Amino acid sequence: MGALTPILTRSWDRADSFTLDAYTDRGGYRALRTALGMDPDAIVTAVKDSGLRGRGGAGFPTGMKWGFIPQGDTKPHYLVVNADESEPGTCKDVPLMMADPHLLIEGSIITAYAIRSHVAFIYVRGEVLHVVRRLQQAVAEAYEAGYLGANILDSGFDLELVVHCGAGAYICGEETALLDSLEGYRGQPRLKPPFPAIAGLYGGPTVINNVESIASVPSIIENGADWFAGMGTEKSKGFGIFSLSGHVTRPGQYEAPLGITLRELLDMAGDVRAGHELKFWTPGGSSTPLLTSEHLDVPLDFESVSAAGSLLGTRALQIFDETTCVIRAVLRWSEFYAHESCGKCTPCREGTYWYKLMLARLEKGNGTEEDLDTLLDLSDNIMGRSFCALGDGATAPVTSSIQHFRDEYIQHFTSGGCPFDPAASTLWAG
Amino acid sequence: MAFEPDVAERLERDAKEIIARYPRPRSALLPLLHLVQAEEGHVSKDGVDFCATQLGITPAQVEGVVTFYTMYKQRPVGEYHVGVCINTLCAVMGGDQIWAELSEYLGGDQSEPTPDGKVSIERIECNAACDYAPVMTVNWEFFDNMTPEKARRLVDDLRAGKTVAPTRGADSVCGWRQASRILAGFPDGRANEGVQAGPESLCGLRLADERGWTAPEAGR
Numbered sequence: 001m002g003a004l005t006p007i008l009t010r011s012w013d014r015a016d017s018f019t020l021d022a023y024t025d026r027g028g029y030r031a032l033r034t035a036l037g038m039d040p041d042a043i044v045t046a047v048k049d050s051g052l053r054g055r056g057g058a059g060f061p062t063g064m065k066w067g068f069i070p071q072g073d074t075k076p077h078y079l080v081v082n083a084d085e086s087e088p089g090t091c092k093d094v095p096l097m098m099a100d101p102h103l104l105i106e107g108s109i110i111t112a113y114a115i116r117s118h119v120a121f122i123y124v125r126g127e128v129l130h131v132v133r134r135l136q137q138a139v140a141e142a143y144e145a146g147y148l149g150a151n152i153l154d155s156g157f158d159l160e161l162v163v164h165c166g167a168g169a170y171i172c173g174e175e176t177a178l179l180d181s182l183e184g185y186r187g188q189p190r191l192k193p194p195f196p197a198i199a200g201l202y203g204g205p206t207v208i209n210n211v212e213s214i215a216s217v218p219s220i221i222e223n224g225a226d227w228f229a230g231m232g233t234e235k236s237k238g239f240g241i242f243s244l245s246g247h248v249t250r251p252g253q254y255e256a257p258l259g260i261t262l263r264e265l266l267d268m269a270g271d272v273r274a275g276h277e278l279k280f281w282t283p284g285g286s287s288t289p290l291l292t293s294e295h296l297d298v299p300l301d302f303e304s305v306s307a308a309g310s311l312l313g314t315r316a317l318q319i320f321d322e323t324t325c326v327i328r329a330v331l332r333w334s335e336f337y338a339h340e341s342c343g344k345c346t347p348c349r350e351g352t353y354w355y356k357l358m359l360a361r362l363e364k365g366n367g368t369e370e371d372l373d374t375l376l377d378l379s380d381n382i383m384g385r386s387f388c389a390l391g392d393g394a395t396a397p398v399t400s401s402i403q404h405f406r407d408e409y410i411q412h413f414t415s416g417g418c419p420f421d422p423a424a425s426t427l428w429a430g
Numbered sequence: 431m432a433f434e435p436d437v438a439e440r441l442e443r444d445a446k447e448i449i450a451r452y453p454r455p456r457s458a459l460l461p462l463l464h465l466v467q468a469e470e471g472h473v474s475k476d477g478v479d480f481c482a483t484q485l486g487i488t489p490a491q492v493e494g495v496v497t498f499y500t501m502y503k504q505r506p507v508g509e510y511h512v513g514v515c516i517n518t519l520c521a522v523m524g525g526d527q528i529w530a531e532l533s534e535y536l537g538g539d540q541s542e543p544t545p546d547g548k549v550s551i552e553r554i555e556c557n558a559a560c561d562y563a564p565v566m567t568v569n570w571e572f573f574d575n576m577t578p579e580k581a582r583r584l585v586d587d588l589r590a591g592k593t594v595a596p597t598r599g600a601d602s603v604c605g606w607r608q609a610s611r612i613l614a615g616f617p618d619g620r621a622n623e624g625v626q627a628g629p630e631s632l633c634g635l636r637l638a639d640e641r642g643w644t645a646p647e648a649g650r
Contacts, residue, residue: 002643006635010645012627013635019622076453088517088556095631098598119453126464126501126613127513127557129570130599130624133612137621162451165613167460167499170555184459184485186498202454223648230646239645242634245560246519252561252633268637286518318519318560332518336555342498426524427564428577 001257003264005231005239008215009255012099018134020141023102029147031218035110036155038221041071043114047217049225051237056082056173056210057284057313058389059236059302068197069115069205078201079112079120080182080208083135084166084173086125087285088336089316092241093211095253097124097131100215101138105161107214109147110221112159115207119160123178126165135163170340174388175208177342188344189388212241232258236301240315246281247273247321247425259304262317263296276321280404284313286333287393289400290326310400323429325420326405327412330397331359337394348391351382355398362409365417372402372409433469433476441469445484448615455485459495461614463502468610472503501613508543509605510588513554513567514581520556523563524577529553531578536585548589561630562597569609571599574628598628 011017011026023029035043048063069077081104085093097104104122112120122139124132139161142148150158164182171177172187179201181187200206216238220228229237236258242265245251249270256265262281272278278293283300288311291298298308305312320329338352358375361367379395386392402409412418423429433441444465449458462484466477473496475489482489496502503511514529515521532551533540543550559565562574566581573584574597587594593602600623604612612618638644 001646002638002641004634004638004641004643005645006638006643007645009631009635013632013639015626016622017626085558086556089519089560090556091558091560091562094558095627099627099631125558127554127567127570128572129609129612130572130596130621133600133617133621136612136615136617140617163615164457165461165464165615166501167463167613168501169499181460182457183454184456184495186495227646227648243561245563246523250630250633251563252630254634254637256634269633316560320522324522329518329522332516332521336517339555422522422526425522426527427575428524 001231003260004254004256004268006255007219007239008096008100008103008212008241009253012095017099018101018138020102020138020145023100027222028102029106031221032106032109032147033153035113035221036153036157040114040116043110043221046225047114047220050220050228051232052213052216052220052228053236053302054210055212055216055240055314057087057287059312062209062213065197065209066111066115066207068195069207070198071116073205075204076119077115077117078204078206079108079115079117080178080201080206081108081120081122081211081214082173082175082178082208083122083124083211084178085211086170086173087287087314087316088333089243089245089282089285089318090314091243091245091316092253092314094128094131096211096215096241098134101134102142103215103218104211105138105142105147107217108161109152109159110217111207111209111214113157117207118158120162121182122161122163123172123182124163124165126167132163132165139163171342171390174390177388178208179206186342188342233299233301233303235303236312242300242315242317244269244317244319246319247276247324248319249273258301259299261297261299265317266296272319272321276323278319279322279324280320280326282316282318283310285316286336287389287396288313289396290404292404321425323420323424325363325418326401326408327359327363328418328420328422330401331356331363333397334359334394337390341390345387345391347382348386348394351378351391352394354378355394362412363418365412365415367409367413369410369413372406376402433480437469438480441465441480442484444614444616449484451615456487459485459492460499463496464610464614467502468607468614471607472506505541506543507606508548508550510549510568510603511606512549512551512585512588513557514551515555515557515563515565516553517556519560520563520565525564528564528566528576528578528581532581532585535582544589546589549585562628568594568596568603569606571596571603573597596624599624
């Protein structure tokens with residue numbers, strides 16, 4: 001086994017990788033045939049045994065989630081694929097769907113069969129037009145070939161799969177907001193419990209999984225749970241796509257077993273851009289607390305990153321070098337959360353608004369150390385008191401930047417302005 | 431004023447097709463709004479009324495949804511709607527400078543299209559292409575690794591009616607209305623155009639191949 005393990009990304013270098021022909025050429029839809037010959041419960045067990053945990057950020061065990069779906073009930077079950085990839089820094093599902101939509105479709109069919117669902121949706125964000133085209137075509141091809149529709153491959157199993165486009169709202173990546181959106185409403189989160197497995201889409205038992213989670217399923221069926229569990233760490237098994245972006249020589253997608261470190265990944269990506277050094281990074285998107293060069297050797301698995309005070313999230317490794325003003329970065333993320341707050345709950349709606357105003361002032365150097373205490377107090381009133389994870393996520397850059405870069409905040413106040421030159425951070429500054 | 435009868439009849443046919451995809455009609459609201467946006471370029475009062483009628487809900491219920499989602503435009507945008515990502519990573523990598531220079535270059539009120547109706551610009555949030563930062567979009571097609579110069583040339587070409595190809599997308603960008611129609615669920619048959627993946631997407635795979643790194647063989 002190599003340091004990188006191309007599985008989901010294996011076919012991306014073939015020019016026609018997104019077509020049905022290319023997919024079946026390399027054994028695509030073979031796992032589906034195997035799965036349709038299995039008892040649905042055995043598929044759930046296999047995914048449980050593999051140790052696959054949700055790849056959308058939260059890391060909930062996928063097989064366990066499927067196991068929560070009541071069986072033998074009379075309500076229709078639904079599968080909803082969360083393809084609303086919008087967490088700042090996260091850029092793995094979009095290239096996956098552009099290059100290999102059939103992998104997602106095959107995973108969706110197997111999952112729907114396992115949870116006994118006959119209607120499934122891919123909820124894809126609307127701002128990725130060519131991905132939408134590729135998904136639409138792949139679904140049409142799959143119907144044509146008998147992988148979707150009535151009596152799939154003569155198994156007696158029926159499945160309708162609908163590609164549904166969102167319309168621009170980060171909050172719809174939150175699973176219950178996504179359901180409201182898919183039902184034709186404003187995308188606002190629902191109170192849990194009841195969880196979607198009991199009362200989800202149209203009140204029916206519903207599984208919502210991230211694209212990468214679903215795309216991992218065919219390989220588990222094909223190669224076995226032990227094969228999957230043989231990669232990664234004890235509690236964070238398997239592989240995942242690590243997305244490097246920002247001040248790194250070769251930004252891009254690197255698929256590796258969970259537990260790889262940023263030091264190893266940076267080595268593969270040609271390190272931080274020449275002549276510069278790492279200042280701060282996010283392990284899994286803007287909602288995961290910032291880490292620094294002290295954390296280069298933290299294994300990127302759920303447990304180790306949590307122990308280091310952050311979260312593995314979506315493995316969206318945004319790299320910032322010493323030219324970057326941390327307050328500017330945090331202000332911009334705070335503006336994002338304020339813009340995307342759905343407005344349903346007060347801590348998030350009002351808290352992100354005050355973040356935005358305060359940080360704009362602090363970036364200009366118009367602040368005092370007392371303001372940092374106010375920011376932390378405000379964060380205490382958002383974290384854990386918001387309706388959904390958006391509010392919690394908004395606190396991550398604020399509190400972690402004060403933890404690691406308090407001196408830089410104070411430097412802004414004492415010098416009466418921002419000491420950084422934004423031009424030095426750009427792609428063309430080199 | 432409602433749609434002209436021939437337009438309404440055509441849209442009703444499309445609407446029926448959209449509604450039929452879903453177990454419950456109201457789920458069709460988002461695609462229906464993309465559909466009326468495809469017809470008029472934005473979601474007008476007529477568009478709202480049309481959606482309300484198709485679904486048997488009130489215009490106020492439709493408005494409540496329109497105002498929640500940023501992709502629905504309540505005023506006309508350009509034939510080519512240009513996005514500049516200004517979320518942190520793209521902003522730091524140069525998106526802020528691109529936005530500043532581009533909005534100055536185009537002049538006028540940034541909330542309005544250029545006087546020729548060709549181009550409008552918008553600050554967009556993270557579009558899931560961070561390894562290609564700074565990122566721009568035209569009618570939701572990707573323009574990767576942008577610079578202020580490339581951004582100016584892009585809008586010049588769009589305004590001059592030249593063929594403009596996204597970095598990862600169809601061979602040429604389609605118009606705003608056509609893009610909205612695809613989002614409503616009516617494909618344009620161009621999925622085979624363009625690359626399957628950009629170079630950044632292939633970084634890890636190429637390195638693994640160079641070094642002979644593979645996934646383990648299945649044990650059974």
